Amino acid sequence: MTQPSSVAGGGDDSTGEMTALVVEIAKALVDSPESVIVEAINEGESTVIRLRVAPTDIGKVIGKQGRTARSLRTILAAASMKLRRRFALDIVEDHSSQQG
16 A cells, blocks of 8 residues: 655645646656655746656656656646646656665
């Protein structure tokens, strides 16, 4: 059984909905869903959603030639139109989950 992913950052319901969306998609893509961490950083008119995954999974969320990452950003852009708030996605390799 996997542990719930960490969702950090303040904000309103729309930010929570978007971070939950990114968590669900990322968990479906990676081999280590327990290492998925999503945090929302409010920056005035927009919000940056930072996605952290295990080093072994970074390629899975970026995809060949960045296609998967581009698709994630397209989904965020489409959903943010409805919410009338701008969201950006940063994908970060989580070094704290390395073993050894």
